[in-house]
Amino acid sequence: MKDxxxxxxxxxxxxxxDIRTRYRKLAKKLHPDLNPGNKKAEEQFKEVSSAYDLLSxxxxxxxxxxxxxxxxxxxxxxxxxxxxxxxxxxxxxxxxGFEDFAAGDDIIAxxxxxxxxxxxxxxxxxxxxxxxxxFLDAVNGATLRLSVPNGETLEVKIPPGVETGQxLRLxxxxxxxxxxxxxxxxxxxxxxxxxxxxxxEGDDIHVELPVTLTEAVLGGEVAxxxxxxxxxxxxxxxxxxGATLRLxxxxxxxxxGGHGDELVRLKVMLPPAPDPELEKFLSGWEAGRxxxxxxxMQP
Numbered sequence: 693m694k695d696x697x698x699x700x701x702x703x704x705x706x707x708x709x710d711i712r713t714r715y716r717k718l719a720k721k722l723h724p725d726l727n728p729g730n731k732k733a734e735e736q737f738k739e740v741s742s743a744y745d746l747l748s749x750x751x752x753x754x755x756x757x758x759x760x761x762x763x764x765x766x767x768x769x770x771x772x773x774x775x776x777x778x779x780x781x782x783x784x785x786x787x788x789g790f791e792d793f794a795a796g797d798d799i800i801a802x803x804x805x806x807x808x809x810x811x812x813x814x815x816x817x818x819x820x821x822x823x824x825x826x827f828l829d830a831v832n833g834a835t836l837r838l839s840v841p842n843g844e845t846l847e848v849k850i851p852p853g854v855e856t857g858q859x860l861r862l863x864x865x866x867x868x869x870x871x872x873x874x875x876x877x878x879x880x881x882x883x884x885x886x887x888x889x890x891x892x893e894g895d896d897i898h899v900e901l902p903v904t905l906t907e908a909v910l911g912g913e914v915a916x917x918x919x920x921x922x923x924x925x926x927x928x929x930x931x932x933x934g935a936t937l938r939l940x941x942x943x944x945x946x947x948x949g950g951h952g953d954e955l956v957r958l959k960v961m962l963p964p965a966p967d968p969e970l971e972k973f974l975s976g977w978e979a980g981r982x983x984x985x986x987x988x989m990q991p
Contacts, residue, residue, distance in 0.1 A: 694739060694743075694763065695763060696742070696743030696744075696746050696747050696756070696763050697743075697747070699739050699740055699742075699743035700714050700715060700718065700740065700743050700744065700747065701714060701718075702714050702747075704757070708748065708750075711744065711747050711748060712744075712748065715740065715743075715744040715748075718736075718737075718740045719737070719740065719741070721733075722734075722736045722737040722740060723737055724737060742763070742764070743763070745765075746763065746765055752765060812870060812871045813869070813870060813871035813872045813873045814869060814870045814871075814873045815869045815873040815874045815875070815876060816866050816867035816868045816869040816870075816873065816874065816875040816876035817866060817867040817876045818866045818867075818876040818877045818878070818879050819840075819865075819866045819867055819876060819877075819878050819879070820879045820881070821838060821840060821846075821878060821879070821880050821881070822880070822881050822883060823836065823838050823848060823880050823881070823882055823883070824883045824884075824885055825850055825854065825882055825883065825884050825885065826884075826885050827884060827885055827886060827887035827890060827892075828887070828890075828919055829850055830850065830853070830854050830855070830882070830884040831852065831853065831892070831897070831919045831944050831945075832852055832919060832920065833849075833850055833851055833852035833853075833854075833945075834849075834850045835847060835848070835849050835850070836848050836850060838880065840878075846862060846865055846878060846880075848860060848862065848880055850882075852944070852945040853895070853944045853945045853946070853947070854882050854884070855882070855884060856882060856883050856884045857881065857882070857883075858881075858882045859879050859880065859881050859882070860879075860880045860882065861877050861878070861879055861880075862877060862878040862879075862880065863877050864877065865877060865878035866878050866879075889917070890917075890919065892944065894944075894952065895943050895944045895945075895946050895951070895952025896943045896944070896952040896953050896954070896955055897918070897919060897942065897943045897944065897952065897953075897954040897955070898954075898955050898957065899916070899917065899954065899955075899956055899957070900957045900959050901914070901916060901956050901957065901958055901959065902959050902960075902961045903927060903931070903958050903959065903960055903961065904960075904961065904963075905960060905961075905962060905970075907927050907931075908927065908930070908931045908932070908933075908958065908960045909929065909930060910929060911926065911927050911928050911929035911930075911931065912926070912927055913925070913926055913927075914926075914927055916939065916954075916956055918939065918942040918954050919942070919943075919944075919954075920942070923939065923942070925937060925939060925956065927958065931958055931960075932958070932960070933958060933959050933960045934957065934958070934959075935957070935958045936955050936956065936957045936958070937955075937956045937958070938953050938954070938955055938956070939953060939954040939955075939956060940953050941953065942954035
């Protein structure tokens, strides 16, 4: 933050009348209403207004000169947090410092009068929060509760198919407004926790399903988990590891209607303990000996 004396272009020994005169001159030159679309002038006006807000207050000016507060008015030893800025008044949005113009009849006085009236009924600020959501709640939808710093609990309705990074708006649950101003909104950014075996890609769900050697060779009905419960699926005969089967409509709800699919990738698993009977069979299985699954992989 720039030194307020440098921003206004006055000496550190300047009187309050000198500061007011200088501010009035700069305000007429830089005010956004007099420079529509000029972002640089708007930023300069904010700096000038903030500097005037500090130097026109004898107590703030004295504390700044002693090094107790910085150019923003914050205590130097204290770290400032988001809520400090969300709740604090700023020179650009506060009526203090403009009283000496209020009785005037020129254009800058009229602008400041209109701003003071708008500030008296200003809407509340939007407040930002984060919420971690379980994978299945994100896919299927849920109603969750979010505790916020002021001790309140917000009810957050999670729409089916919500994704990480999506922001949900809770209207009227932000900071209160001034006067007749409406309260702001609560903006809740979602983070979806990973699942232990489901993976989401777009509107589809992917899962790796272990199957026995018998199920892979002979085929049959097997139980498959989906985000909405277990269903039965037929495994074709002679299925290999890596074969992918599709369960239509068992994925994530689409915004335009319908659902994605669940893609089931088979993984053939042998029993954890050695099986002498299986070993004896394979030892005499000539077709198994002659088959080379690595054919074509020679460099």
